[in-house]
Amino acid sequence: MTMSIRIEKSGALKPKPDEDKLGFGSYFTDHMFLMNYDTDKGWHDARIVPYAPLQFDPAAMVFHYGQAIFEGLKAFRTNDGRILLFRPDKNAQRFNRSCERLCMPEIDEETFVEAIRAIVRVEADWVPAKAGASLYIRPFIIATEPALGVRPSKSYLFAVILSPVGNYYGEGLKPVNIRVESDFVRAVRGGIGNAKTAANYVGGLKAQEIAAADNCAQVLWLDGVERKYIEEVGSMNVFFKINGKVITPALNGSILDGVTRQSVIRLLEEWGIPVVEAKIAIDDVLAAVKDGTLEEAFGTGTAAVISAVGGLHANGSMHVINRGEIGELTSRLYDAITGIQAGKLEDSLGWTVDCG
Numbered sequence: 185m186t187m188s189i190r191i192e193k194s195g196a197l198k199p200k201p202d203e204d205k206l207g208f209g210s211y212f213t214d215h216m217f218l219m220n221y222d223t224d225k226g227w228h229d230a231r232i233v234p235y236a237p238l239q240f241d242p243a244a245m246v247f248h249y250g251q252a253i254f255e256g257l258k259a260f261r262t263n264d265g266r267i268l269l270f271r272p273d274k275n276a277q278r279f280n281r282s283c284e285r286l287c288m289p290e291i292d293e294e295t296f297v298e299a300i301r302a303i304v305r306v307e308a309d310w311v312p313a314k315a316g317a318s319l320y321i322r323p324f325i326i327a328t329e330p331a332l333g334v335r336p337s338k339s340y341l342f343a344v345i346l347s348p349v350g351n352y353y354g355e356g357l358k359p360v361n362i363r364v365e366s367d368f369v370r371a372v373r374g375g376i377g378n379a380k381t382a383a384n385y386v387g388g389l390k391a392q393e394i395a396a397a398d399n400c401a402q403v404l405w406l407d408g409v410e411r412k413y414i415e416e417v418g419s420m421n422v423f424f425k426i427n428g429k430v431i432t433p434a435l436n437g438s439i440l441d442g443v444t445r446q447s448v449i450r451l452l453e454e455w456g457i458p459v460v461e462a463k464i465a466i467d468d469v470l471a472a473v474k475d476g477t478l479e480e481a482f483g484t485g486t487a488a489v490i491s492a493v494g495g496l497h498a499n500g501s502m503h504v505i506n507r508g509e510i511g512e513l514t515s516r517l518y519d520a521i522t523g524i525q526a527g528k529l530e531d532s533l534g535w536t537v538d539c540g
């Protein structure tokens with residue numbers, strides 16, 4: 185499918201923010217990509233228009249029954265001035281898996297990636313040049329039909345907005361503490377945990393507040409049935425290095441299939457470092473911290489890329505990992521992925537896509 189995109193340029197461009205003070209998701213660019221769906225016409229009216237508030241009927245189904253899916257990826261400026269996306273095809277595939285689960289219309293992969301390339305090209309001046317900074321890309325889809333019957337909506341809006349973001353870590357990778365949550369759960373098998381949907385986030389806010397009160401940056405989620413097996417860390421996938429072997433929870437239906445997770449597994453295989461996907465009991469991890477065989481722990485996700493875990497807060501006490509320092513493999517993975525993303529290291533796996 186080749187899509188024609190109408191482009192309406194903004195007459196009043198915003199001043200660009202200071203690249204040293206971007207933070208995450210605070211600034212938005214001058215334009216956005218929009219496309220509508222209804223059951224008669226399918227996807228239509230692809231357009232890039234000035235960034236502005238959207239208007240919906242108060243009965244729009246997204247406000248009532250939560251049909252909302254999003255994605256997250258980044259565009260990077262290389263030293264020679266090109267703009268690269270990191271594995272956008274993976275986001276397109278996951279977007280469609282989420283759509284399928286939530287009874288929302290899929291968008292073919294090429295159209296999804298082309299929409300992103302087109303809006304990033306229009307906003308090329310917004311891609312930060314500063315090392316570690318990038319342009320965060322947030323595609324999303326919501327149900328727009330005004331109706332209160334409980335059933336899938338007949339109309340949808342797909343949008344892509346962009347936000348210049350700073351290096352997640354002001355100065356270097358700082359390990360964070362994680363609170364093991366043994367009461368609330370994020371998702372259950374058969375639910376929507378493996379879809380990237382808004383509903384999974386609202387369910388997690390309460391535990392996030394409790395973790396913050398315990399001086400922890402994130403929640404470690406356990407399985408919804410036995411509260412025994414590790415699922416994810418906040419909105420990141422999680423890895424442990426125990427006795428030289430890397431282990432991460434196997435995708436079981438309630439865990440989100442992260443692009444960064446896939447990339448870490450692939451790199452470890454390339455490097456000849458054993459990596460297994462398995463069921464991991466929290467008690468085994470805490471025992472490994474205690475007997476010193478747990479060498480490193482880290483979370484993976486687009487926003488932070490790799491986030492070192494410095495301690496696990498469980499049963500009222502803090503279990504410190506690797507003396508609270510960042511591990512060797514953790515920083516090697518961070519350097520490799522961010523290096524490929526920014527075009528500084530050779531992309532031998534063909535992960536980056538030029539926006540030009």
Ligand SMILES: *Cc1c(COP(=O)(O)O)cnc(C)c1O
Nearest residue numbers: 419420421440442443444485486
């Ligand atoms: C987005 C997300 C991740 C990380 O996925 P990436 O594709 O690596 O950014 C992990 N867990 C949850 C719950 C997420 O929503």
